[in-house]
Amino acid sequence: MGKTLYRKVWDAHTAGTLPDGRTQLFIATHYVHEVTSPQAFAMLRELNLPVLHPERTFATVDHIIPTDDQAEPFADPRAQTMLNALRSNCAAAGIRLFDLPTGNQGIVHSIGPELGITQPGMTIVCGDSHTATHGAVGSIAMGIGTTQVRDVLATQTLAMLPLKVRNVRVEGTLRPGVTAKDVALYIIGKLGADGGLGYAYEFGGSAIENMEMDGRLTLCNLAIEGAARCGYVNPDEKTFAYLKGRPYAPKGAAWDAAVERWKSFASDADAEYDDVVIFNAEDIEPTVTWGISPDMSIGINGCVPSADDAPDAETRKARLTALEYMKLQPGQPLKGMPINVVFIGSCTNGRISDFRAVAPLLKGRKVAAGVKALAVPGSQETARQCEAEGIADIFRAAGFEWRLAGCSMCLAMNPDKLQGDQICASTSNRNFKGRQGSPTGRTLLMSPLMAAAAAVTGTVADPREVFDIH
Amino acid sequence: MPLNKIITITGKAVPVPGADMDTDRIIPARFLKCVTFDELAGTMFYDERFNADGSSKGHPIDAPQHAGAAIILGGENFGCGSSREHAPQAIKRSGVRAVVAESFAEIFFGNSSGIGMPCVCATHADLQIAQQITTEQPETEWVLDLAAMTLSCPAATLPVTMPAEPREALMQGRWDAVVELMNAPEAVAALAATLPAPALS
Numbered sequence: 001m002g003k004t005l006y007r008k009v010w011d012a013h014t015a016g017t018l019p020d021g022r023t024q025l026f027i028a029t030h031y032v033h034e035v036t037s038p039q040a041f042a043m044l045r046e047l048n049l050p051v052l053h054p055e056r057t058f059a060t061v062d063h064i065i066p067t068d069d070q071a072e073p074f075a076d077p078r079a080q081t082m083l084n085a086l087r088s089n090c091a092a093a094g095i096r097l098f099d100l101p102t103g104n105q106g107i108v109h110s111i112g113p114e115l116g117i118t119q120p121g122m123t124i125v126c127g128d129s130h131t132a133t134h135g136a137v138g139s140i141a142m143g144i145g146t147t148q149v150r151d152v153l154a155t156q157t158l159a160m161l162p163l164k165v166r167n168v169r170v171e172g173t174l175r176p177g178v179t180a181k182d183v184a185l186y187i188i189g190k191l192g193a194d195g196g197l198g199y200a201y202e203f204g205g206s207a208i209e210n211m212e213m214d215g216r217l218t219l220c221n222l223a224i225e226g227a228a229r230c231g232y233v234n235p236d237e238k239t240f241a242y243l244k245g246r247p248y249a250p251k252g253a254a255w256d257a258a259v260e261r262w263k264s265f266a267s268d269a270d271a272e273y274d275d276v277v278i279f280n281a282e283d284i285e286p287t288v289t290w291g292i293s294p295d296m297s298i299g300i301n302g303c304v305p306s307a308d309d310a311p312d313a314e315t316r317k318a319r320l321t322a323l324e325y326m327k328l329q330p331g332q333p334l335k336g337m338p339i340n341v342v343f344i345g346s347c348t349n350g351r352i353s354d355f356r357a358v359a360p361l362l363k364g365r366k367v368a369a370g371v372k373a374l375a376v377p378g379s380q381e382t383a384r385q386c387e388a389e390g391i392a393d394i395f396r397a398a399g400f401e402w403r404l405a406g407c408s409m410c411l412a413m414n415p416d417k418l419q420g421d422q423i424c425a426s427t428s429n430r431n432f433k434g435r436q437g438s439p440t441g442r443t444l445l446m447s448p449l450m451a452a453a454a455a456v457t458g459t460v461a462d463p464r465e466v467f468d469i470h
Numbered sequence: 471m472p473l474n475k476i477i478t479i480t481g482k483a484v485p486v487p488g489a490d491m492d493t494d495r496i497i498p499a500r501f502l503k504c505v506t507f508d509e510l511a512g513t514m515f516y517d518e519r520f521n522a523d524g525s526s527k528g529h530p531i532d533a534p535q536h537a538g539a540a541i542i543l544g545g546e547n548f549g550c551g552s553s554r555e556h557a558p559q560a561i562k563r564s565g566v567r568a569v570v571a572e573s574f575a576e577i578f579f580g581n582s583s584g585i586g587m588p589c590v591c592a593t594h595a596d597l598q599i600a601q602q603i604t605t606e607q608p609e610t611e612w613v614l615d616l617a618a619m620t621l622s623c624p625a626a627t628l629p630v631t632m633p634a635e636p637r638e639a640l641m642q643g644r645w646d647a648v649v650e651l652m653n654a655p656e657a658v659a660a661l662a663a664t665l666p667a668p669a670l671s
Contacts, residue, residue, distance in 0.1 A: 018650045081505060127555075247670055
């Protein structure tokens, strides 16, 4: 029997076994940001330990960064304190920080792949659950807690247990207007928000093989929303084409050697999986969430489910809680429901191809009256590309607020927040209660295409109808 | 740095029912604007417990009869969502010393184990029994015993589960992994020398 990529990467990075039986796993690449690292650096100081491999840790500032006015000091002194702590911690340890003036700042899961730091065959961790994103290039990428950030800084290793591997295959051709976001929401809806507990998800099948890298990044980003701590796609020619020429990608002869090495990590044709599920690409519609967990989703032409037809008591209770919080009636369609805010951005859908996909749709159209629409590029690099290609101007002309790079209204640790019980058509990753900054705010997760349709109609809408996508 | 061996946890319990209790509900992101964990006590489940004007929503955590509870009784996929260690830190710093639930999100489980707060699983039916006992008789003293793998009180003894390795780490006082991870510098150095690090080229 052959091996999965997960097992190959795990084995290649195993330093040993701890007395309690856990694996001591070497970490090839570590990312840190301002929210989950200051306590880790403080713990190191308390233990009087240095950072063992500062060259393997990369830092950026993303969660707390204002996206309108970045003049310092920030209006929020606590945000400034966090950035200052990151600066002094990185400077003291010799860690490269992609700070605001570098031109390479952005959401950690945007800049890692963009700069080519994220490479196939690596173990990659960050104190952030959406680290799963980086698996799109064919790595094991996992979110960790702050105490584990300390462990990586001090030892470049973690105490871990291996996950099982589920092969999640999507076969066939996605229909027009269906994006990687819809695929992810569909899979999570089918397998459940807890369906991936104990698993890594290997995404495969012809629809994934045909998916461009940015789409794969979106898909893997959302693995964690289905409880899979990491998701990955086997590295292939699309992966190598994506990485080639990026600043941290190997060059010249080293490139050729790296590609050969990367290929060797791909799952063997006869790899053994702990589970296999297969979906038909044609079954997937533009998908939108209606509830407070990412698995509470429907196709755009579907209706909000009733608690009464829930398969079990727990689901019934969860639906009742969600219906009450979202102020929805069972059986009502979402299509046509007015929205207040549109947010296009985040580590899920703030990449260049997301803005490239939306810009031509917005050209000549206007954001509906009364709707606040935010476009937030995932990185300074993406922002520059959008300016150079005229994309930013199209968004501005349509009535979007074109912002600076950061996490923004995905989790609202900066000033970008919902007010009261506003409804947000959001390309982000979590529809949890209060997620977007108001304890009563309501989030509808959707693709950038559907968010654009919501922006111009002021309602939840089918992008295929609004933009004549066939 | 000797650590305490965590074998039994004794105290009152408090129900925090519901599936997919996410980390944003355990601690809303606005409480993450800090550079230490020192001020997180009392923030756990904040928006579940309090209205915008600060008035109580009547959550069991704030019921006087559950004051000082050492054990949370949760549902499925407890701690899903963000990797924020602020979530278990807020729970632990609020006086809770263990969580019993149907299942746990991986990152939350790891974060809790790493700070010496056991997360153990029980069946849906057994959790319902425990929640009923604790709701009807809040003063009930429970014993979570990692050696016997039971959650018990005078009225009931319920089996719980936990993977062997983190359980061993807690019971042997080896739960703070950094101590263990420092013991094999040669093996780590060998991997560091052979596995490529990303570099500007």
